[in-house]
Amino acid sequence: MDDRQLLRYSRHLLLDEIGVDAQQRLLESTALVVGAGGLGCPAALYLASAGMGRIVLADADTVDLTNLQRQILHRESSVGWPKVESARRSLAEINSTIEIVALAQRLAGDALEDAVARSTVVLDCCDNFETRHAVNRACVKARVPLVSGAAIRFDGQLAAFDARQASSPCYHCLFPEGQETEEVRCATMGVFAPLTGIVGTMQAAEALKIAGGFAAPMIGRLLLIDSRTMELQSIRLARDPHCAVCGAPGAA
Numbered sequence: 001m002d003d004r005q006l007l008r009y010s011r012h013l014l015l016d017e018i019g020v021d022a023q024q025r026l027l028e029s030t031a032l033v034v035g036a037g038g039l040g041c042p043a044a045l046y047l048a049s050a051g052m053g054r055i056v057l058a059d060a061d062t063v064d065l066t067n068l069q070r071q072i073l074h075r076e077s078s079v080g081w082p083k084v085e086s087a088r089r090s091l092a093e094i095n096s097t098i099e100i101v102a103l104a105q106r107l108a109g110d111a112l113e114d115a116v117a118r119s120t121v122v123l124d125c126c127d128n129f130e131t132r133h134a135v136n137r138a139c140v141k142a143r144v145p146l147v148s149g150a151a152i153r154f155d156g157q158l159a160a161f162d163a164r165q166a167s168s169p170c171y172h173c174l175f176p177e178g179q180e181t182e183e184v185r186c187a188t189m190g191v192f193a194p195l196t197g198i199v200g201t202m203q204a205a206e207a208l209k210i211a212g213g214f215a216a217p218m219i220g221r222l223l224l225i226d227s228r229t230m231e232l233q234s235i236r237l238a239r240d241p242h243c244a245v246c247g248a249p250g251a252a
């Protein structure tokens, strides 16, 4: 780190848990953020300000007026832009010293596997089960940690998985594919604006802890957030030995 970086990140360097070594690890890390919407915006904001060295944003959508209620990287002036371009512009204004890669596509197949395999940590900030399961499969296959978030109405969820740990469940252990109740999306159900900020910033916190190698990431736990009452519930998750994704070698 040069003098400006030492100054920029000085409030991290003052923390015993972080210090120069962990900050340096963050600067050398890559975070893949799948989705540049309600969760991806606040998550990417803190990853950028905190010095994640490389942030890859993937989203195929463009900004529309209904996004501005919660997707805080986007501006009135960026309505109609690809979300990843709008997000990149905002993030670059906050931290011009990191690398921000904008992928204006819905990552799938080989492109998804490739992006995951090149990442230190993945943040699932998307809004549909198909992508969530595809991201999870790619993370299990490449043994890359995954921080998963969800927010709908007033209810939030946060969970972290690490396929490098034998005891860690995966997203599929928790939500087996095909057993989802109908897809609920903000577009039809509504969502409380700051809840997306709460969950997204928690995702950033977990991703920074994982990439920096400090504190205790919440691997194998599910946090349920009721933003009506601000009651939090933490549930310990067990790995499903019969999970089709992580349960048997080669099953992924």
Ligand SMILES: [Zn+2]
Pocket: 169, 170, 171, 172, 173, 174, 240, 243, 244, 245, 246, 247
């Ligand atoms: Zn599993």
